[in-house]
Amino acid sequence: MAVAFLLVSLIAGIISIGMAMYFRQLVLKEDPGNEKMVTVAGYIEDGAKAYIKVQYMVLAGFVGALFFIILFALPSPLAPSERYAVFFNWEQAVAYLIGSVGSMLAGYLGLYVGVKANTRAAQACTVGTKEGFNVAFFGGAVMGLAVVGVALIGVSVLYWVFGTPLVVLGFSFGASSIALFMKCGGGIFTKTADVGADLVGKAEYDLPEDDPRNPATIADNVGDNVGDIAGMGSDLFDSYVASIVAAMMLAASLALITGINPDLDPVLRATLVVAPVVLCGVGLIASLIGIFIIKYRKAEDPGKALNNGTYYATLIFAGIAAIFTWILTLDLDPDGSLLLWRIYFAVLIGLASGIVMGFTSDYFTRDDKAPTRNIANSAKEGHAVVILSGFSYGLLSVVPPTLGIIVAMAVSYLLAGVFGVAMAAVGMLAIVGTIVSNDAYGPIVDNSRAIAEQGELGDDVIRTADHLDSAGNTAKAITKGFAIGAANLTVFALLFSFAEESGITAVDLLRIEVLIGAFVGVVVPALFSALLVLAVQRNAAKMVDEIRRQFEENPKILTGEEPADFKRTIDIATKGSLRELILPSIISITVPIAIGIIFGVASLGAFLAGAILSGFVFAVFMSNSGGSWDNAKKWIEDGNLGGKGTDVHKASITGDTVGDPFKDTAGPSINTLLVVMSLTASIFMGLLLLFNGGMGLITF
Secondary structure: OOHHHHHHHHHHHHHHHHHHHHHHHHHHOOOOOOHHHHHHHHHHHHHHHHHHHHHHHHHHHHHHHHHHHHHHHOOOOOOOOOOOOOOOOHHHHHHHHHHHHHHHHHHHHHHHHHHHHHHHHHHHOOOOHHHHHHHHHHHHHHHHHHHHHHHHHHHHHHHHHHOOHHHHHHHHHHHHHHHHHHHHHHHHHHHHHHHHHHHHHHOOOOOOOOOOOOOOHHHHHHHHHHHHHHHHHHHHHHHHHHHHHHHHHHHOOHHHOOOOOOOOOHHHHHHHHHHHHHHHHHHHHHHHHHHHHHHHHOOOOHHHHHHHHHHHHHHHHHHHHHHHHHHHHHHOOHHHHHHHHHHHHHHHHHHHHHHHHHHHHHHHHOOOOHHHHHHHHHHHHOHHHHHHHHHHHHHHOOHHHHHHHHHHHHHHHHHHHHHHHHHHHHHHOOOHHHHHHHHHHHHHHHHHHHHHHHOOOOHHHHHHHHHHHHHHHHHHHHHHHHHHHHHHHHHHHHHHHHHHHHOOOOOOOOOHHHHHHHHHHHHHHHHHHHHHHHHHHHHHHHHHHHHHHHHHHOOHHHHOOOOOOHHHHHHHHHHHHHHHOHHHHHHHHHHHHHHHHHHOHHHHHHHHHHHHHHHHHHHHHHHHHHHHHHHHHHHHHOOHHHOOOOHHHHHHHHHHHHHHHHHHHHHHHHHHHHHHHHHHHHHOHHHHOOOHHHOOOOOO
């Protein structure tokens, strides 16, 4: 009966794709606005499509090369005669290809609707806040539902066909490798434009936010879509699939689950393997119901509506998941039934922990809370003090989510061993449809605010769009906290799975090869972050030079008599982002393989542990400090502490400029880095075991 429940997830995935297409139609039938709005939206759409086209061409080569490496260079995990014996790994290669294409498809669908929804949301703001919110939210829901639908269909079908999570691992690896490109590339693009626009347009020429005279404005709007919609969607798609796969692989070894003999109950084993997929299907149903509740309740406060949607989805999931857990226990003995209920509570603990972590990020980044207000006030003391204040609060913000992760891990482990930890990660991402919908809402309303200004809709409409945008900033902060927590629980589960597959029973830190692996692991997130921030810095410098050149060579741009050359700035951001993401992407795959080949799988396990721990600190610190700097600047721009054009405002712009690549490029990308490295270690396991039985080329 357990395997038959995969139908729940498969059907839920199909319904999700159908609902995504339905919401797409709802958005597209709305009024796109006046001629100026349509023109600006057209610039944004053309820029986003041009970027995605070039990126997908690059990705096609990358995916093709890795497909053949997996196919011919890795031993098959399903070899009938001996494990890892046959070098024709077509099962994982095909799964990898499906995962890659699925991730690209979900990203493109969400991006397509996002660039259509922005001008329609702006026009809807002329009617009222609720109308503007509905258009933007349903535009975001297309991305959320596409991500979850593609993921569940892929996982369900592959497991049904091949009957082992080892093949589904290839699907997860495909999703993760694409997510790394999408998140890093989109993050570099959007911050190249944003930093350039702020440094020249705001700080040097005192131009308002989203002023059409600023040549980087359209590139910044394009970046919101490719970075925050396609990029974050791919990021959560990757974590979502990885959490399911990690739990499925651990369930294949009941020895890792507290109090269960792995040789006694094959029915229990089958039930536990499909439980992560079934519960994620239930989570999707809960997300759909939550989305419709948001639609029909029509809260006046958009931020409250988004938060309520998360609460509704959580409560609905808890109820439906309890029903399905009870049904799954009908075929089990009392011990198996008790274990399944313990797993259910581990799932709820993970979900609750994710929500707490999300709202912790919200506290440290909202402009009506003490940390952001204190950073804003520090701007009175100058540029350097703003940096010191934001840096310090960013570090401080690491503490609460760390405690949340510790509690979630400890309690879920006590309930069901390491499988409980894996299921806590599944629980944290169970309502990812709602989470991605809320996140994609953010860049849509950000764009709609820009279009409202450039379309000359008037101050009242711009204020309405600002109100929606403020809720979007909060939603993005919550999503980032949620994503960081989910990614870390997921990679811990993948680490346990890697240890089981490689035969590692314990990691002795007194062994030199283990210390070397841990040391390299701690350093890689720092190196990765540095490469991404430097990429933004180099490309932003080119953007700054280009904006200054346009203003100096054509003064009529500043008077509004002639339009800026938007294509040139978009081209700079596109080429720079795609060029700069190559080295970080290579590092994420080659370094784990190199550690495993040279020093062995035990060293690789330590490498992953070190990367997870330092990566968590970097991700939380950079995301929250960047968000705080951003909202401190916006609070000042709202008229506080003297408002726009003052020295205080210029100091806050410096903080925001530093924080932009922190919060939208390096910080969120670390999540994907950790998942990619963990999956690389697992999928290349067969190859690594060929080198001195997994001991590596160098032994001490």
